[in-house]
Amino acid sequence: MMLYTVSIIFGAIVGSFLNVCIFRLPKEESIIWPGSHCPHCENPIKFYDNIPLISYLLLRGKCRYCRGAISAQYPLVEGITALSSFILFMRFGPSLSYLIYFAFVAALIVITVIDLNHQIIPDVISLPGIGVGLLASLILPQFTFFDSLKGFLLGGGSLFLVATLYQWLFRREGMGGGDVKLLAMIGAFLGWKAVILTILLGSLVGSITGIIVMVLKGKDFKYAIPFGPFLSLGAVISLFYGEELIRWYIHLNR
Ligand SMILES: [Zn+2]
Numbered sequence: 001m002m003l004y005t006v007s008i009i010f011g012a013i014v015g016s017f018l019n020v021c022i023f024r025l026p027k028e029e030s031i032i033w034p035g036s037h038c039p040h041c042e043n044p045i046k047f048y049d050n051i052p053l054i055s056y057l058l059l060r061g062k063c064r065y066c067r068g069a070i071s072a073q074y075p076l077v078e079g080i081t082a083l084s085s086f087i088l089f090m091r092f093g094p095s096l097s098y099l100i101y102f103a104f105v106a107a108l109i110v111i112t113v114i115d116l117n118h119q120i121i122p123d124v125i126s127l128p129g130i131g132v133g134l135l136a137s138l139i140l141p142q143f144t145f146f147d148s149l150k151g152f153l154l155g156g157g158s159l160f161l162v163a164t165l166y167q168w169l170f171r172r173e174g175m176g177g178g179d180v181k182l183l184a185m186i187g188a189f190l191g192w193k194a195v196i197l198t199i200l201l202g203s204l205v206g207s208i209t210g211i212i213v214m215v216l217k218g219k220d221f222k223y224a225i226p227f228g229p230f231l232s233l234g235a236v237i238s239l240f241y242g243e244e245l246i247r248w249y250i251h252l253n254r
Contacts, residue, residue, distance in 0.1 A: 003094060004086065011085025011102075012052035015078035018106055022077065022113045025122050040068030052078040073113065081109055091240070100136045101239065104129075104189045108232040111182060115228035121178030126185045133188025147191040155187025155195040156180055179227045186235040194238040197245060201234035202227065 017031075024031050036045040043065045049055050056075040063070060084105045092098040107129050111121050130152060137148030159180045187195040210225055238245075 004089065007089035008082045008086045011082035012078050014085065014102075014106055015081030015109075016050070016052040016074075018081055018110050019074050019077050021110050022073070022117075025110070025124060026114055026118045026120065038063045038066065038068060041066035053082070077109060077113060081106060084109070087240075096139055097142070100132075100140060101189075103132070105236060105239075107185070108235060112229040112232045115178070115226040119176075119226050121176065121182050121228050123178075123181065126178065126181040129185035130181070130188045133185055136189065143191060148188050151187030151189070151191040151195050152184050153187070154192045155198075156184030158195070158199065159183045176227075179231060182228055182231055186231065186238075190235060190238055190242070193246060194235070194242050197238045197242055198231060198234035201237050202230040205233060206230035 020031050020036065034044075036050060037043065038045060040063060043063070046064075049059065049064055053075050056070060056078075059070070061070050061072065062068065085102055088098050088102050088105065092101065107125050111125055115121050134145070134148050134152060137143045137145045163177070163180060183195065183198065186198055190198070206225070206227060209230070213225060
């Protein structure tokens with residue numbers, strides 16, 4: 001019980017750091033220094049105003065000094081990260097698997113929010129992520145290095161092929177190189193079966209969302225919505241329900 005609470009608090013603290021990454025990585029600023037400032041009045045944020053989730057509620061979403069609005073993105077990211085930590089801890093217990101998969105999900109959270117805000121997936125997350133995923137396979141009991149390598153190659157290779165083909169057919173870029181590197185990272189962490197599942201789930205949810213956006217906003221098909229968040233969502237579903245989904249699919253086809 002105590003440990004579950006610790007996993008939630010740990011998740012919220014990590015989430016607070018992810019917020020810093022989300023704001024500073026696209027601007028290529030240091031994520032260590034300087035400390036956080038209010039974006040409106042530039043006042044440094046005191047440590048007691050920087051408590052994940054709680055400070056936002058106590059300050060009712062406003063800066064202590066200038067009453068400028070604090071983005072709801074801060075508590076949202078902290079809450080989602082805390083929840084992810086808790087769910088992963090329930091699944092894997094106090095283990096290296098928990099830490100590795102939590103780092104993986106944390107990377108996906110940062111990538112998703114940056115891709116939604118700026119339509120880019122920073123290489124500084126996806127490229128080291130590939131390395132960490134390959135190395136983690138040497139430690140993870142669920143998994144062999146060969147599984148991870150196959151996932152990396154299939155993830156990077158398949159999307160690279162689709163992106164090249166699309167560009168050749170339509171003479172414009174449909175999928176960013178960032179998506180290719182993201183799926184390579186997902187493959188390195190989860191293996192080749194999860195890559196297929198991630199593409200299927202990501203495309204399915206992405207198309208449905210795309211159609212809804214087109215209908216609601218009246219935008220045409222060229223209006224590209226970022227694919228990174230859907231790949232990330234597909235990867236998280238694969239991580240939690242991958243085995244069940246594959247078993248269900250095989251059962252369906254017998
Ligand atoms: Zn302020």
